[in-house]
Amino acid sequence: MPALLTLCTILVPWLGAVAIWMLGDKRQKTVGPVAVTFSVLAALAALCLYPFATAGVVVSIPMGDAFGSLSFRPDGLAALLTVIATVIGSLAVIFSLDYMKGEHQLPRYYSFILLFIGAMAGLVLSSSLLYLFFFWEITALSSYALISFNNDDPKAVRGGIKALIMTQVGGAGLLAGALALFSATGSFEIDQVLANPVAIPAGLLAFAAFGFLVAAAAKSAQFPFQTWLPDAMEAPTPISALIHAATMVNAGVYLLARFYPAFAEVPGWKTAVIAVGVITAFSAALMAIVAGDIKRVLAYSTVSQLGYMVYAIGLGAVEAAQFHLLSHAIFKALLFLSAGAVIHSVGTRDIFRMGGLGKRMPFTRLAFVIGSLALAGIPVLNGFWSKELILEAGMETGPAWGYILMLAGAGLTALYTLRVTWLVFYGKPREDLHVHPAGKAMKTALLPLVIGSIFSWLLVAFVTRVSANTMPYHHMEAMDITTLVQEVIMNPGTLIALAVILAGAGTWLVSQRVRFFEKSLGWAVHSIQASFGMESINDAITRLAGFAGEKLRITQTGLISWNLLYVVIALILACIYLAVGA
Amino acid sequence: MPLKHFSTLLILPLAFSPVIYLFGRVAGSLEKKNTGPNISRWLLMGVISGGLYALVRLYPVSMAGEKVRATWGTVSFQFDGISLVLIGSTLILGLLSTLYSGRYLAGETGEEKYYALFSILIGSIICLVSAADLFTLWLCFEIMAVSTYTLVAFHRQNAAALEAGVKYLVQSALGSVLVILGIALVFGERGSLALDTLKASGAQTSGLLAAGGLILIGFGIKAAIVPLHTWLPDAHSQAPSGMSAMLSGVVIAAGLTAMLRALSALGVPASVWGCAFLTLGAINMLVGNLLALRQVEVKRMLAYSSISHIGYLLTGLGFALYLGVINGAEGAFFHLMTHAIMKGLAFLAAGAFLFVLLPHDGSHGPLKIKDLQGAAGKYPLAALTFSIALLALGGLPPLAGFMSKWVIFTAGFIAKDGWMTAAAIFMALNSVLSLAYYAPVINRLYQRESSDLVKAGSKIPASLNIPLVILAISTLLIGLYPAILQPIYQLAGKNLLALFF
Structure with missing residues (x-):
């Protein structure tokens, strides 16, 4: 039972996400209610799962040598967070029915909410380091x-x-x-x-x-x-x-x-x-x-x-x-x-x-x-x-x-x-x-x-x-x-x-x-509003990357003679490295 | 029996190339327009399918650990896990790319030549990655290079394409000269060119070291190792999109494989190459990503991204050679396969947009990122598959790129070596940096206001969409269940370590 419910909290929203994406932009009116259905089902699964919380791994699928197992362990903390993710998720989806009324490209909106809900459940339920990271990145x-x-x-x-x-x-x-x-x-x-x-x-x-x-x-x-x-x-x-x-x-x-x-x-x-x-x-x-x-x-x-x-x-x-x-x-x-x-x-x-x-x-x-x-x-x-x-x-x-x-x-x-x-x-x-x-x-x-x-x-x-x-x-x-x-x-x-x-x-x-x-x-206000200088550090890093990218373009001269010169220099460096290194 | 299949694999594409050309030419002159190219294309697809059949029959043999060897006189080829990875990627991507090229090139002059050269390209890669002696290796490398020069400059009425082809030719020819000099040095020192005899014989000498340098740089040009990469952005972005997919997906990896095979025979300690690869890998990742950051042309951006992906491969190989961590080699071969799929998909999807948004005759300017604005509304499938390719290249789950990078990362940590850990973290941060140029493209695609080009664009034909769907589904499947490819890359990884240690 816990195994089935665990999988449902992840797969039901994901299936919903795929279904909604398939419905496409032409059916703007139907996607909302469909999303509500899937998210509420996921929430019900999570609520049912909570009493079954256990310290043991309930699902474990071997994925290969470098990947360990895809395994889930719905213990108290994980199950609680799953409940939060799916219940508040479904409330947010319901709220969106009004909030997003008349917006365009709604399938993309609802698909990604459902993808998120499933991934969040996966993140907390996962008992494998790799899959913790996997779901972490999907969120x-x-x-x-x-x-x-x-x-x-x-x-x-x-x-x-x-x-x-x-x-x-x-x-x-x-x-x-x-x-x-x-x-x-x-x-x-x-x-x-x-x-x-x-x-x-x-x-x-x-x-x-x-x-x-x-x-x-x-x-x-x-x-x-x-x-x-x-x-x-x-x-x-x-x-x-x-x-x-x-x-x-x-x-x-x-x-x-x-x-x-x-x-x-x-x-x-x-x-x-x-x-x-x-x-x-x-x-x-x-x-x-x-x-x-x-x-x-x-x-x-x-x-x-x-x-x-x-x-x-x-x-x-x-x-x-x-x-x-x-x-x-x-x-x-x-x-x-x-x-x-x-x-x-x-x-x-x-x-x-x-x-x-x-x-x-x-x-x-x-x-x-x-x-x-x-x-x-x-x-x-x-x-x-x-x-x-x-x-x-x-x-x-x-x-x-x-x-x-x-x-x-x-x-x-x-x-x-x-x-x-x-x-x-x-x-x-x-x-x-x-x-x-x-x-x-x-x-x-x-x-x-x-x-x-x-x-x-x-x-x-x-x-x-x-x-x-x-x-x-x-x-x-x-x-x-x-x-x-x-x-x-x-x-x-x-x-x-x-x-x-x-x-x-x-x-x-x-x-x-x-x-x-x-x-x-x-x-002090300016400093506070700028996150105590952290904003400017972010900006500086972004600018530095952009600047480096821009300046590096000079090396891409587009002239054959330069290109060949690089080859010659590289050859010399390689020979020096080999002479010293080996 | 295995020998028969291996020989078929080696000979079929090269032997059929003239047939493809002749049939196409003759049928084209007799019948009405388009028949000739169609015949050429179907013939090539038949040849590739035949190759795939032979590969499928060889698969269980190589999984059993047996190496199939084909020898004619002094020329010999050997089929192992590394060949399996490269040949498999080449044939599958080649098949999809041929299917794709039909509509993409329809009506252009010299189409049948394109398919004939394509066949030579595939055949030469198959021979290259299985060659068992240095001269054959070089010869196949040259055949591959010659076929790609012409394929890059296929739109020869377009000055930019021609320029790209010439630059590629000059730089690559210099590389070939360096390689043959290196091989001559090896022959002078050892009196033999067979890879396994060379490896077994004697200690390293300074002549062999010099040969190593020449081979590293010579093949490095084809493998787009910074600073030898300068031809790549032009060549990969100017080629017809089906060909760009092949060039970025498998040709640079074939260059890398040739380098590995040649270097393994020199008797230089593997850690020397490992250290060099880690350094070069770090440079490749950073330079490729930074250069991609400011690109405004779609295919050029993808070309720079290939440079950074070669960096990931080098890092994985570096882990393997530096301290003998097998995960590094496994990860590198896994990433080689996923990169072929992801980058192939990215180029084909970009090509699909190019095909419908710009005039068909190759006389147009490049496709800019801003031209893709709002393309998702009109072309949902191409936009979705392109986004999947970009996100996968950026290493996001649940897509293939995440899993193959992961295997490389594991290698960086297993040996508990400070430098290797640092290299792995540097690679992770580079992966993040790459999102800074992939993500804005996706945002563009999904804007609501579309560009004028998109508004005026025609429909994407099914033969362009089918390869996109197949590759996108593969990207997703491998991401969800990476073990599908595990036996293949594990075997290749094992074979690589056996070559060097």
Whole structure:
């Protein structure tokens, strides 16, 4: 049964992708409902799979000597992420029915969403290093294709290619790490690494650990690779919700969580992970405060929240990271989709042009506010519990500088969340925008996420029990609701955190002016908006490659005499090499 | 029995070349237009199919580890795993490319010559990759070169094509001279030219080392090793597209194979060549990719990408020769096969666009990347297959290029040698760099606004589409289940290591 369900979560969406591509551009009306059918079937398969989660490999197909086996292991973490990918995937597809109405080339859109959903499920379920990498790259491919879905817009194309290249550079880290582990164990099975990391030579293990950290940072938009995610916001909004908030960007966190038992003892690795998480979480929160594009605010906030998860893994609090991953996937998908409803309605992403939309879009406002409160960490929404767990772990086991910055980050989160909510939905309208309420399909997609944002933390007992039972190397502990509530409420850290969060929110209430931060932060704004100089590093690398390509063209003279001269020079060099080398 | 099939394979295409020409010529002058070329084309397809049949019969023999040897007087040929890889790629790509060329070249003067020369090209590659002595090797290499000079300049009314042909001729001829000098040196030192006797006899001398240098550079020109690659962008982009597919897909790889066979006989330690290959591979990857980055012409970009792919092959071979890691050789031969498929597909798809978007007589300018804008709307199949080819070349799963590069990568790590690991990572980063020029082409194809050329374009005929579909499906299948080709590249890898160690 688990084997069949595992295969279904991957193959059903993929079959759907092929079917939709075959339908072609002439049947724009039918592709939407077909995509919904396939994605919902995949979600059902994943939901059925979750109770069957197991530590064992359920499917294993030998692929040849250099490829190991195509094998899948639906344990607690994998099955949970599969559920997130397929359920939020199907909600994004349903939302798209309204959002993408009237767009062209829809088969390509839906095909790539379904390809992505299947690949994401494959990525987390795979128990082979090669196929982890295989699916990892397919998610990058579909992310690229969907960011630049609107190929006629040069910004979308640039954003897509940037995302592809940056995640692929990180992918090289995953490739190198995976092969280092392979060269040590002689096998591609991940469990072989986790079961006995001491057997791997320390140098190779450290190489793999840091390679994977690079891969995770690139995929999850962590420092110093965070710059691709804001530019990925050119994608249609349901894509931002699905790929760039709820699922693909979690792959990096997943990778670190999966290999934590193997890498925990690598000297300096945990500190490096903590540092990456803290730097990212704090700096991205600052960027969110001065962003003026509703999707970019949410993108920076995603980067920042992913920083919290990475930080938690660095502390060894894998359960807390997993829990926050679940909460974040739900509330951030909710925020993005409701932002999508706003953008679809008013036709702009500039928050300074919005204002007072709440009265005319009451349902969307409700959804966005719930999402915001969860993001800000206000009790009793799901974000509150999971963020508190992370901060507690930071207070108890982490370095003080990390904890203080993360705490400040929580305050900043509350500040920017309140700012964006206020600027969009409250106050007086700053411009006369044409507004229409969200459509039926949009509301259908938003409602489960609203409910999820309020209640998903109640699942903690179930989720942690499944994980504890099926992940032998992670030594997780099951946690029931009462323990969670006691642990969070009795902890002094919670009060401190809440005070900081309220202070952050209070800052906004006091300042409450439309462009307050842009003005008061003065010179710092430019630096913050440019990702603290990381953007210019990206640009420099791109320019360097282009420049080198351009300059190298001089060597291609097109003159035979030059060509022959190269041959003669090469001959001389070859003879010198052979005379010296052999 | 195996000998009969091997002899058929060696003789059939070369022997039938004049027949193809004569039949085409005679039928063309008697009957109405187009009959002649059609007869030539069907004859060539028949010849290739005959070759494929012989190859299929030889397959189990070579899988059993037996090397078939054909000897006539002092000339001898040997069929092993390396020959199997090269001959298989040549015949399959040749068959599809011939089918494709029918409509592509319809109505051009001298079509029957094209098929006759094509037959010689295929025959010479088959002989080249099986040659068992240095002189035969050189002779076949020359026959191959001569047939390609004329095929590159097939559109001889087009000045650019002619220029490309002449440059190719001059540079390649210099290479041939270097090779024959090298062979003369070997003969002077050892008094023999048979590859296996040479390998068995005595230690290296300075004369043999010099011969090694001459052979490396001489064959290196055909294999497009930087800085000897300067002829390639012109030649591969100016040739008729079916021929570009052959040139990029198999001819440069045949040059590389000839080099390997010749170098293996010199008795120089393999690690010397391994080290050289790793260095040259790194240069090839980087230079090819950087030069491709700024290209605006579709076929020229693909030609530069071939230079970088030769770099990947050299890296794999370098791993194999430097420390004797068999995965490197396996990966290189696997990538050789997938590259033939992917690059063949890319050139044929680009050619299909060229065929429908620009005038047919070869007098037109090159196809620019911007001309492809929005082509997916009107030509969904060609756009999809072209995208598959580009993504596969860029090494994205679930396509063939990902898997063959993966095997090369594994080799870089198995030996746990710092330099080899660095080379593998450098190769991975180059693969990423290559996406920077493949991806924008795909974005262009799928724009909604189409270019004027696309709006005015005609329909792509089925005989052009069929090869595209077959190659695209193969790319996908190999990516999903790479073990299909495993026995073949493993055998070739084993044979290569046996040549050098």
